[in-house]
Amino acid sequence: MNGRPARRPKTTLVCGYGNPGRGDDGLGPALVARLEEEPGLRGRTDIQTETRLQLNIEDALTVSSFDRVIFTDASTRGRAFFEFKRVRLTSGWSFSTHALSPGSVLALCRELYGKTPQAFILGIRGYRWELEDGLSDKAVRNLARAVAFLLKRLRGRAGG
Numbered sequence: 001m002n003g004r005p006a007r008r009p010k011t012t013l014v015c016g017y018g019n020p021g022r023g024d025d026g027l028g029p030a031l032v033a034r035l036e037e038e039p040g041l042r043g044r045t046d047i048q049t050e051t052r053l054q055l056n057i058e059d060a061l062t063v064s065s066f067d068r069v070i071f072t073d074a075s076t077r078g079r080a081f082f083e084f085k086r087v088r089l090t091s092g093w094s095f096s097t098h099a100l101s102p103g104s105v106l107a108l109c110r111e112l113y114g115k116t117p118q119a120f121i122l123g124i125r126g127y128r129w130e131l132e133d134g135l136s137d138k139a140v141r142n143l144a145r146a147v148a149f150l151l152k153r154l155r156g157r158a159g160g
Contacts, residue, residue, distance in 0.1 A: 010046065010067040012154065015059070017052040018074050021142035024126025027074035027146075031124065034147045040155060047154060054099040064115045070150070071102040074139075075123035077120040082146040087119035122146060 014035060030050040035041060036049055046068075052059070054073070063069045074093030075083060089110065090103030099106070102121050110116045128136045135143065141160045 001031065011065070012047045012068040012070065012071045012078045013063060013066040014047065014049045014072065014150070014154075015052065015055075015063075016049070016053055016072040019135060021131060023128035023132050024132050024135055025074050025129055026135060027124040027126050027139055027143055028072040028131075030135060030143055031122070031147060031150070034143070035150070035154075038151060040151070054062045055102065055105050056100060056137075057108060059100070060112055063105060063117055063119070063120045064113035066110045066117050069102075069106075069117050069119045070122055071119065072122045072124065072146075074126035074151075076126065077121070078125055080125065081142040082122060084120060084122050084149065087121050089116070107140055122150060 014032060016028035016030070016032035018025045020029055032049045033047050041047055047089040069087075071087065087102045087106055089107040090101055102119060106116060106119050106153070124139070125142045126136070126139045128139070
C-alpha cells in the first residue's frame, strides 16, 4: 500500500434519444437497446445506459454524476454512416426551453452542479422520419456500424 486512495473507474453514460415512433428518429434508443443486449458489457458498473424522447433540463443532474457522456441521436445530414464528435458547451438555454441540445445540457450541468463531464455526440445517419415504427434498411446498416464503433471504444475503456 502506498497510502494513496484507489482510483475509481471512470464512469460513462450512453444516453440515446429520439422517437422510435418516427422511423429513423429512433436510432439513438435503438443503439442503447443494442448495447444493453451486448454480453461483453453486462456486469460493467462503469457503463450505464438511458433513453429519452428528447433531452431536458433534468438531464443536467443526470450527467453530473458521470465522468463521460455519449449522447446518441439520429442525424438528418452527412454522407458518413455516423459521426462521432466532442460536444461543445452551448449558451443561450432558458428554463422555458422544452427540449435541449447536448451542449445545452452540458452547459447547465456546469452552471448548476459545477461539473463538466467529457461529452460526445454519436450522430447516426437516418433517412425516414414519418410516423411509423421501425428503422429504414439503410439506417439499420448505419446503426450496426455505429454500434461496432462504440463497442470498441467502450471495451477499450474498461477500468478507466
